[in-house]
Amino acid sequence: MTKETKLSAFSFEGFLISETHITRKEGKQGKFKIDLTPSGKYIKKLKQFRLNLEVRVYDEKSFEAIIKTQSLFEFKEDVNESEIGTYFYVNSSAIIFPYIRAYISALTALSGLKTITIPTMNLTGLGEKLKRKT
Numbered sequence: 001m002t003k004e005t006k007l008s009a010f011s012f013e014g015f016l017i018s019e020t021h022i023t024r025k026e027g028k029q030g031k032f033k034i035d036l037t038p039s040g041k042y043i044k045k046l047k048q049f050r051l052n053l054e055v056r057v058y059d060e061k062s063f064e065a066i067i068k069t070q071s072l073f074e075f076k077e078d079v080n081e082s083e084i085g086t087y088f089y090v091n092s093s094a095i096i097f098p099y100i101r102a103y104i105s106a107l108t109a110l111s112g113l114k115t116i117t118i119p120t121m122n123l124t125g126l127g128e129k130l131k132r133k134t
Contacts, residue, residue, distance in 0.1 A: 010073045012095050019068040030059035038130040047075040051092050071096045090127030
């Protein structure tokens with residue numbers, strides 16, 4: 001490792017979709033909106049952080065999908081909740097977001113809908129939300 005790079009204090013261990021709901025009505029699909037709701041729990045004795053992320057993709061007229069996900073991260077050493085830091089809160093959501101994007105694209109494509117491709121997003125603001133809900 002050079003001075004400019006160092007290993008992260010945490011690792012991504014797994015991801016699962018725990019729940020999916022799709023509602024579709026007849027009519028032309030409109031412009032989509034996305035709501036992201038994170039929450040988490042740090043389990044000190046296991047050195048784990050469990051991230052829950054609910055994603056709602058919808059338009060005003062014809063479509064809504066709600067996807068609930070669970071992800072597991074492990075810390076290499078004991079840390080207090082106060083030591084987790086902004087770096088983790090921002091990056092944990094960013095690590096799993098590509099999985100969610102791919103799932104939504106596949107789900108909409110296979111359900112006869114126009115394929116929804118969620119754009120790359122800046123999730124910095126989501127880190128603060130997660131920190132408050134941990």
